[in-house]
Amino acid sequence: MDNEPCLGCRIGDKWRKKRGSLIMALHEIQGAKGYVDWKDAVALAETMDVPLARIYEVLTFYNFFKLVAPGKAVISVCTGTACFLKGNDKVLERFKSELNIKEGESTPDGLFHLQVVRCVGCCGLAPVCVVNGKTYGRMTPEQVPEILNEWREVFKEA
């Protein structure tokens, strides 16, 4: 076994002594890995002395946490009221048909993950999509292929 402490142990150790820190520790794991791995959850349970069942119920209760690795580019289509009124459903449909996946799924090549999110708070720019933290405002369905190509390029270079 290698001596490097695992992510779950390290983060668990950091938050162990602080009160009300389970969700913060899970945020940190997801921030580092993009999702919360089963192994890290087990390690976290041990280091923080929290039942694993508790961690599982928290992970599954909150929308924010992911249990499986998402695609490299996470596409979040806003479904807030302003975006709804301005027709973001059409943008979502276009993403679905272009990528041939449903919301909450990743493409087989692991490049894209499509999800719908609650209001991202940019209602002035509605309809809005966010890809890996980059916000696209005043979206039209026609922009979808363009955005996908932009991100294909990004990961081609990498």
Add this chain to the structure above:
Amino acid sequence: MVDMAEIYKKFDIHEIAKNKLAEIEKYKCNIYCCHSTGCKSSGSDDLIALIQQILEETELTEQVRIVSTGCMGLCAQGPLIRIEINGKKDILFKRVDMDTTRAIMEEYVIPSLKSNEEITLGDNLTQHILSLDLPFFTKQEKVVLKNAGHIDPEDITEYMARGGYLALEKALKTMTPQEVVEEIKKSGLRGRGGGGFSTGMKWELAAKVPTIDEKFIICNGDEGDPGAYMDRSILEGDPHAVIEGMMIAAYAIGATSGWFYVRAEYPLAVERLKKAIQACKKHMLLGNNIMGTGFSFNVDIRLGAGAFVCGEETALIHSIEGARGTPRPRPPYPTNKGLWDKPSCVNNVETLANVSKILLKGADWFASFGTETSKGTKVFALTGQVEHSGLIEVPMGTTINEIVNEIGGGVPQGKKLKAIQTGGPSGGVIPAKYMDMPVCYEELKKLGSIMGSGGMIVIDDSSDMVSLAKFYLDFTVDESCGKCAPCRIGGKQMLLLLDKINRGRGKKKDLELLKKIAFAMQKASLCGLGQTAPNPVLSTLRFYEEEYTNKLLDGKDKE
């Protein structure tokens, strides 16, 4: 031995404010760039970098100050840049891109600094000018948003230069906790998160509970309503105002520490809040013996994780404790038994942001805004089908007409206003015929809607109300925590009925059934989410029943 008096002198807020004002005075030109989530996502980072680069190239850094500010309000027209040059009228530029920024600098800022001659701007710039005389700007009354758009939220000294932390000093040094509570009570401030409970009363209740070992003040920044971003903008634009309000609240109720609960979907707000807390610690405004008064207080941040129900105070408390965010029956109220069963007072972001202003200017000043029962101002996120979509602040009691048609500039593309929606998924619609209704807690309630946290969504005549009701119900069904049956089962059944109606398969008796389930949910649900979830349906049924009946199999047209 360390001389504490020396240290407190070093961090004297009056001294820091004076020095900062003197420093600002030196600049001939101030460039304010909106740097909140909206404008940032339209590229304001690059614009700021470009301006900085141009200033360095032209060696004007000593004359021009760049301020990255919080939200300026008109988010739909972003990125926004406001230029203030001594002796000239302020100019606000909208939808600024890299070329426009270069032009602003080369054709306006630099020549203005080099000579006093009047400069005529070319078409390339005038088309980007947004008149500051628009009703959007002149009709507003900024109390909570006073600093947003004027200061760099990441610089505590700028906040101090505009009177920051003076209210805290006043409270700690010249007032007793009871006096603070009395002042807030007198001001008539009510919770801005939606419920509208008197803040002073809440503090009084919390203050009465003896502090055995710990007592908490919690700031509710879990702004989950779709179409609302007031709290985000306040935290991004003026985080110190919220911290100061929280500290004053802590002093008033005898809290030992504070917690900020903020949505994880608001990374920028969290980052600015973190920086603000660090700055406070550095300036000895948080920690032990604050300002040498013997008052000690500390705060910490906890993030939400995408659960709308966590805006409910008992669910929020469970979430901080690291559990599923499910509400529990009240009483006992959190003021008696809250976080870790210790007495806790939960206040909304905007509520706390009002506090320092009330203490500084007095309860009477605050109460001079608003109506008989709703005092002060309210921040709204005006969105949807409206010309000037953005963040606004108006006195309570401003009419819908003034908000939508004057400040908001009306409905675009020649369409007609059909209704507005307030209160998000817990609220209802208000048809255009009630345009002259003043917006305050009571009036909205009379029409079956609520104030909510301040989302105001403008709906034009092309929108279908049944779909809108279904949209909101979809949301609440998805966000129901599942703990109590009326909300979990009732919501789902209502949604199925709405779906049936929307697909043209509904019958008249389905409408009756909808109302029955709605009534049961309102009466029997455990928390506000379930109790208010039927509101969008009931309210659209009340005002737009014909849109429902037109979709029925045995509806009007089909008989």
